Amino acid sequence: MTDSMDSHPDFDIEHVAKLARIALTPEERAAFSAQLGDVLGHIALLQEVDVSGVEPTAHAFPMDNVWAEDRANPGLTVGDALRNAPAQRDGMFVVPKVVE
Amino acid sequence: MASEIFHQPLARLAAMLGAGELSSVELMQAVADRCRDVEPRVQAFNSRDEAGALAQAAESDRRRSRGAALGPLDGIPIGIKDVIAVAGQPLTASSRMLEHYVSPYDATVIRKLKEAGAICWGRLNLDEFAMGSSTENSAFKTTSNPWDLSRVPGGSSGGSAAAVAAGEAVAALGSDTGGSIRQPSALCNVVGLKPTYGLVSRYGLIAFASSLDQIGPFARTVEDAAILLGTIAGHDPLDSTSFQAEIPDYRGELSRRKGPWKLGIAREYFAEGLDPEVGSAVQAAIDHYRRLGCEIREISLPHTKYAVGAYYIIATAECSSNLARYDGVRYGHRSAAAGDTVDLYFKTRAEGFGPEVKRRVILGTYVLSSGYHDAYYLRAQKVRTLIRRDFLEAYRDVDAILTPTAPTPAFKKGEKSADPLAMYLNDIYTIGVNLAGLPGISVPCGFTRSGLPMGLQLIGQPFREAELLAIARAYEAGHDWSGRHPSP
Numbered sequence: 001m002t003d004s005m006d007s008h009p010d011f012d013i014e015h016v017a018k019l020a021r022i023a024l025t026p027e028e029r030a031a032f033s034a035q036l037g038d039v040l041g042h043i044a045l046l047q048e049v050d051v052s053g054v055e056p057t058a059h060a061f062p063m064d065n066v067w068a069e070d071r072a073n074p075g076l077t078v079g080d081a082l083r084n085a086p087a088q089r090d091g092m093f094v095v096p097k098v099v100e
Numbered sequence: 101m102a103s104e105i106f107h108q109p110l111a112r113l114a115a116m117l118g119a120g121e122l123s124s125v126e127l128m129q130a131v132a133d134r135c136r137d138v139e140p141r142v143q144a145f146n147s148r149d150e151a152g153a154l155a156q157a158a159e160s161d162r163r164r165s166r167g168a169a170l171g172p173l174d175g176i177p178i179g180i181k182d183v184i185a186v187a188g189q190p191l192t193a194s195s196r197m198l199e200h201y202v203s204p205y206d207a208t209v210i211r212k213l214k215e216a217g218a219i220c221w222g223r224l225n226l227d228e229f230a231m232g233s234s235t236e237n238s239a240f241k242t243t244s245n246p247w248d249l250s251r252v253p254g255g256s257s258g259g260s261a262a263a264v265a266a267g268e269a270v271a272a273l274g275s276d277t278g279g280s281i282r283q284p285s286a287l288c289n290v291v292g293l294k295p296t297y298g299l300v301s302r303y304g305l306i307a308f309a310s311s312l313d314q315i316g317p318f319a320r321t322v323e324d325a326a327i328l329l330g331t332i333a334g335h336d337p338l339d340s341t342s343f344q345a346e347i348p349d350y351r352g353e354l355s356r357r358k359g360p361w362k363l364g365i366a367r368e369y370f371a372e373g374l375d376p377e378v379g380s381a382v383q384a385a386i387d388h389y390r391r392l393g394c395e396i397r398e399i400s401l402p403h404t405k406y407a408v409g410a411y412y413i414i415a416t417a418e419c420s421s422n423l424a425r426y427d428g429v430r431y432g433h434r435s436a437a438a439g440d441t442v443d444l445y446f447k448t449r450a451e452g453f454g455p456e457v458k459r460r461v462i463l464g465t466y467v468l469s470s471g472y473h474d475a476y477y478l479r480a481q482k483v484r485t486l487i488r489r490d491f492l493e494a495y496r497d498v499d500a501i502l503t504p505t506a507p508t509p510a511f512k513k514g515e516k517s518a519d520p521l522a523m524y525l526n527d528i529y530t531i532g533v534n535l536a537g538l539p540g541i542s543v544p545c546g547f548t549r550s551g552l553p554m555g556l557q558l559i560g561q562p563f564r565e566a567e568l569l570a571i572a573r574a575y576e577a578g579h580d581w582s583g584r585h586p587s588p
Contacts, residue, residue, distance in 0.1 A: 010472075011466060013462065016462050016465050016466045016469065017462055019465050019469060020420060020449075020461050020462050020465040021424075021427070021442075021445040021446055021449055022446065022449045022450055022453065022458055022461065022462065023446040023447055023449070023450035024450070024458070028455070028458065031455075032455075032458065032459050032462060035459060035519075035520050035521070036459060036462065036463055036466075038519075038520070038521045039412060039463065039520060039521050039524070040463075041521075042408065042409055042412075042521055042524075042525075043409040043412060043413060043476070044409075045405065045406060045409050046406055046409045046410060046413075046479055046480060046483055047479075049403070049406055049479075049482075049483050049486065051479060051482035051483065051486070054482040054485050054486060055482070055485055056478055056481030056482050056484070056485060057481055057482075057484040057485040057488060057535075058311060058481060059297070059311050059341065059537075060297045060298075060311070060488060060535075060536055060537020060538075060562075061297065061298055061343065061537055061562070063298075063340075063341065063343075066340040068337065076204055076205070080204040080205075081204070081430075083202065083204060084200075084201050084202065084204070084430075084431035084432070085430060085431060086428060086429075086431070086432070086433070086434035087434065093429055093430055095429055095441055095444070096438060096439065096440050096441050096443075096444055097440070097441075098440075098441050
């Protein structure tokens with residue numbers, strides 16, 4: 001564990017965890033900051049690569065659009081789809097109130 | 101020990117079943133008994149349904165007795181990594197998030213296994229959501245390496261490798277995003293194949309990093325891996341990244357392809373960090389191929405040292421996006437402590453995910469976030485292009501590339517779990533293959549002086565698994581590493 005944290009002053013774990021919708025304990029914040037600081041320190045190696053004129057790769061084998069026929073196929077029944085729901089009522093998922 | 105039914109290769113068991121020397125019920129019972137014996141120490145399974153498996157075995161025996169056997173997999177128990185959906189069975193990803201989830205449908209690979217008569221045997225442990233290299237990130241249990249119970253089996257498919265090595269399943273399916281099939285295979289003395297990206301459907305595989313994930317087999321021999329690959333490969337309209345490729349008879353091709361081949365040795369894969377015993381074992385494999393008349397060429401994959409960095413940007417970016425679905429609404433864990441909907445997301449994910457998953461989701465969110473996307477994610481995708489180009493360049497001169505699978509034999513439990521970067525660097529020889537979308541296979545290549553298995557990796561050209569398997573078989577045929585079995 002080096003001073004790699006210092007080389008990533010922009011990495012604000014509280015902000016990023018909020019974007020990721022994960023509540024962290026103070027212990028997790030401290031541990032993850034240090035550990036991810038190390039990882040970001042290693043990742044910084046990539047800055048030395050000359051990538052000018054290089055196209056990004058999203059998939060190893062570029063594929064064109066894949067079209068499916070516009071035809072209804074059998075899918076999950078409502079019962080199957082709801083079987084793993086943490087809360088359900090009248091064939092729907094139940095969530096906490098969203099609007100007042 | 102070598103004569104024990106539960107240690108026999110799949111092809112041999114299929115022949116015995118076909119000749120009436122063995123019934124599927126006898127085989128299934130022998131495997132289930134073996135589990136009862138060793139599973140308290142190995143801990144490879146999250147769950148298993150012995151009664152259901154025996155019923156399927158009885159059905160297989162009835163098919164065979166009326167002359168309607170479905171092929172070499174009919175009646176053979178195949179373990180399934182707990183990240184691949186089997187209808188009506190638990191699907192946990194070794195996460196609290198999915199602890200009580202039951203699959204509503206079969207993954208395409210499972211449908212194909214069932215159509216071939218295979219028995220889907222148990223749910224095998226893994227690092228939570230397949231994120232890890234030791235299976236220590238499972239929320240439920242730590243699997244032991246059957247060769248040394250104080251050591252890890254590798255990961256993320258550690259349960260799959262340990263089960264096949266310990267005689268608890270004849271073969272298994274796993275998934276490989278950065279080495280999760282090949283590395284545990286090397287650490288447990290089994291054969292593990294990561295197919296070309298797009299050869300095997302990902303429909304019904306819990307997504308980790310969609311542009312890198314592939315399902316593949318764990319087996320006792322190259323021939324067994326060929327049988328399984330032939331069963332699960334092929335285009336699937338339910339996976340839009342699945343390729344329209346001709347599927348050869350991989351098993352038949354094994355005996356038809358005899359080389360000699362041109363094999364590449366990448367100097368970057370024999371640099372610092374490689375255990376000397378692993379280095380000599382791989383050198384002995386190179387000498388073996390040379391004796392077979394193969395031409396060995398030194399090649400260079402100059403961007404190798406950037407692969408771990410590029411991988412941990414791309415894989416975490418994709419995982420942060422894929423794991424956004426675990427929000428406590430439609431399935432999986434839901435926090436009981438939540439007030440409003442947003443609070444529900446925060447608390448559900450805090451309670452449902454373990455530390456490694458949280459770290460990766462956070463890192464992935466960071467590299468995609470406003471102001472950092474170009475510096476991290478876009479740059480990593482460009483480096484990925486260069487890594488892929490390195491390989492394709494090398495394949496102008498060679499048929500396959502030969503490397504160690506992992507830099508060291510199995511490490512001790514707890515040794516790297518507090519240091520994620522050290523754990524990530526353990527994947528150094530396997531992740532380039534995923535970034536480039538290539539097929540890679542790990543075959544057993546000997547034991548250290550202290551009795552730990554080591555693996556040889558062969559990296560092939562896209563969609564040329566038949567060639568790759570034949571090259572692997574040419575090494576295997578001159579050695580008897582898979583004839584050795586652990587006594588956990």
